[in-house]
Amino acid sequence: MREIVLDTETTGLDPKTGDRIVEIGAVELFNHVATGTTYHQYINPKRDMPHEAFQVHGLSEEFLSDKPVFEQIGQAFLDFVGDSKMIIHNASFDMKFLNAELRWMNLPELPWEQAIDTLAIARKKFPGAQVSLDALCRRYGIDNTARTLHGALLDSEILAEVYLELIGGRQPDFALQVDQGQSGVSAADLNWRPKPRPTPLAGRITAQEQAAHDAFVEKMGENALWRQG
Template sequence: MRQIVLDTETTGLNPRTGDRVIEIGCVELVNRTLTGNNYHRYINPERDSDEGALAVHGLTTEFLSDKPKFHEIAEELRAYIDGAEVIIHNAPFDLGFLNHEFGRLGLPSFVSHCSGVIDTLINAKEMHPGKRNSLDALCDRYGVSNAHRKLHGALLDAELLADVYLSMTRGQNSLSMDHEVETSADGVAFEALPLGEIIVVAASADELSLHETVLAGLDKGVKGDCVWRNYSPKV
């Protein structure tokens, strides 16, 4: 099975208002193994990045000015991802931009070349409801080092996401829960402790006798055996 972990950087948040893709990073997995056959391109968007986006990725107009335009890399990107399952964190954002870029060129949508899409943000929310599920938070949760991540970069983020995805989907190897501490927005810490030994306390003879008295009263009310007889030991 061939999978491509993908990330993009953009000039802003909305392709419909003119924002463009400026970086694409892809990491290849074949049968859940990193192959090293990665894909990475900087792209000249022919416009400036928004101030907020520039603060995130640090890719200046000057740096991108001599990079290829999207139409120059569209075919090699299509060939690279063709037939693969694509893994993206918050997939609607990246796919919205890539579909828009392909549409500008009169090409079939980006997703039409993929065999499927996995959104790790959706998966993370299902696995860890109510917790932080950003890429940084998942790196912390799964022990993936991101200490070298000062700014967002498409290839670096795709590499981190590949490690996170493999950890998320490796399966549970123990019946105990990992020791984890989450902090709410107001700074209150919630600590999840490993499961301890389950202690079962059996009912005493007196308790069983009282329980039988209650069931006998229910039997009388329904003129037969009450439903709780199916779940109760006979005394």
């Protein structure tokens, strides 16, 4: 089962008043496992960036001036998503913008039922609690320290972790075996393996922690396991 965890950044709150998408980020999941395949695109909104939008996204008009307009990337975005379910936090907001952009291009709009709203899931699971992406990261102990500014790809990567927790943990169905006669399961699905990330994740160990580890291994002598290989 293929799913796309998706986030957009925009110049404002409503495409009807001229606001546009300036960034799309998406992460591919297969059977609830990140494959390493992502989609990331900055977009020239063809309008001035309000100051408050610049403060939130860290993007400037100068930075976006040489980026493609949505008309140049719309079909490629649709091809990437395909008919996969889209995992979105506050799906009504992103879908409103995506479908407005697609409509202006005379391209097929994304069906609303194709979106899974993690905000709605969180509100149902934690009634009365804060359910922003940052609040859910705190609840589940997910590291979001890099999220000093909104960025579509980083937010979609964080949302992927939140989504897996919301639906019951990182292995929600513990599907260790698949019935080959199961309807809808193809040979390609059975043989699927995650792809390596095109860009490795940055290490989270600090220089002090590395130094402490090296000193510990040094005391263990030449036959220490960490010295082998």
